[in-house]
Amino acid sequence: xxxxxxxxxxxxxxxxxxxxxxxxxxxxxxxxxxxxxxxxxxxxxxxxxxxxxxxxxxxxxxxxxxxxxxxxxxxxxxxxxxxxxxxxxxxxxxxxxxxxxxxxxxxxxxxxxxxxxxxxxxxxxxxxxxxxxxxxxxxxxxxxxxxxxxxxxxxxxxxxxxxxxxxxxxxxxxxx
Amino acid sequence: xxxxxxxxxxxxxxxxxxxxxxxxxxxxxxxxxxxxxxxxxxxxxxxxxxxxxxxxxxxxxxxxxxxxxxxxxxxxxxxxxxxxxxxxxxxxxxxxxxxxxxxxxxxxxxxxxxxxxxxxxxxxxxxxxxxxxxxxxxxxxxxxxx
Numbered sequence: 001x002x003x004x005x006x007x008x009x010x011x012x013x014x015x016x017x018x019x020x021x022x023x024x025x026x027x028x029x030x031x032x033x034x035x036x037x038x039x040x041x042x043x044x045x046x047x048x049x050x051x052x053x054x055x056x057x058x059x060x061x062x063x064x065x066x067x068x069x070x071x072x073x074x075x076x077x078x079x080x081x082x083x084x085x086x087x088x089x090x091x092x093x094x095x096x097x098x099x100x101x102x103x104x105x106x107x108x109x110x111x112x113x114x115x116x117x118x119x120x121x122x123x124x125x126x127x128x129x130x131x132x133x134x135x136x137x138x139x140x141x142x143x144x145x146x147x148x149x150x151x152x153x154x155x156x157x158x159x160x161x162x163x164x165x166x167x168x169x170x171x172x173x174x175x176x
Numbered sequence: 177x178x179x180x181x182x183x184x185x186x187x188x189x190x191x192x193x194x195x196x197x198x199x200x201x202x203x204x205x206x207x208x209x210x211x212x213x214x215x216x217x218x219x220x221x222x223x224x225x226x227x228x229x230x231x232x233x234x235x236x237x238x239x240x241x242x243x244x245x246x247x248x249x250x251x252x253x254x255x256x257x258x259x260x261x262x263x264x265x266x267x268x269x270x271x272x273x274x275x276x277x278x279x280x281x282x283x284x285x286x287x288x289x290x291x292x293x294x295x296x297x298x299x300x301x302x303x304x305x306x307x308x309x310x311x312x313x314x315x316x317x318x319x320x321x322x
Contacts, residue, residue, distance in 0.1 A: 147273035
């Protein structure tokens with residue numbers, strides 16, 4: 001299973017690198033879709049069907065909305081010309097990434113093996129099915145134990161829609 | 177936005193009710209099978225988006241539909257808050273989101289107290305939100321041209 005995961009993760013990294021270097025925005029968005037759909041297969045391999053369903057439908061919806069947004073803009077990316085100033089930025093970014101990787105390596109060394117402590121965290125929630133009477137444990141967690149978090153998520157979505165409407169309401173601004 | 181050919185329109189008409197029913201199924205069985213309010217809501221919004229993509233902006237009252245969806249979204253999130261407040265009321269002012277309804281039997285369709293109701297409310301909210309964003313892009317783009 002880990003081999004499949006590694007293959008999919010490499011594909012996702014390749015897709016994101018290609019989307020960074022693509023010449024127009026449409027192919028960048030579509031190749032970025034590789035990352036989302038690769039994540040779906042990764043979730044399925046890690047036995048999380050709830051997350052996989054949400055990820056696949058949200059990925060399709062965001063791809064459509066992104067393409068609809070791109071059709072309203074210019075699709076060509078302006079070419080960047082090389083200046084000596086840019087080399088300094090690249091160097092700073094490389095040094096920051098190197099430091100981050102070193103600290104990340106130290107930090108992950110302290111953690112236990114991947115997936116070793118799953119049951120310690122999950123056992124109270126599995127027993128909780130008797131309390132919430134919800135056969136789907138994830139829904140039991142999301143809508144009963146962590147319902148306040150769900151209210152926050154719904155509020156974030158609501159705020160996002162209000163923001164989109166405010167930005168797109170061009171005609172309402174012109175009439176004033 | 178222009179519509180597509182007759183083939184796409186007909187296939188869209190045939191397949192849209194199936195997608196919508198599947199979204200409803202995912203929401204209503206959220207406490208039994210994988211999925212729930214968020215996934216089912218986005219699937220239901222997908223049915224709307226498919227219709228708009230296939231038919232274009234020729235649906236006469238798309239602006240009215242957008243206002244209805246905005247109302248539905250606001251009402252759904254208000255309903256979610258009211259559910260939370262009812263939980264606070266029934267538990268005697270101790271627990272926000274207290275599960276105050278009768279919980280029933282594990283594994284039945286009507287069980288889990290107010291978890292199915294929360295699923296329905298969140299599903300309506302997510303469906304209205306995603307569809308509103310897409311319709312706003314179509315409608316305001318066309319208004320800008322005129």
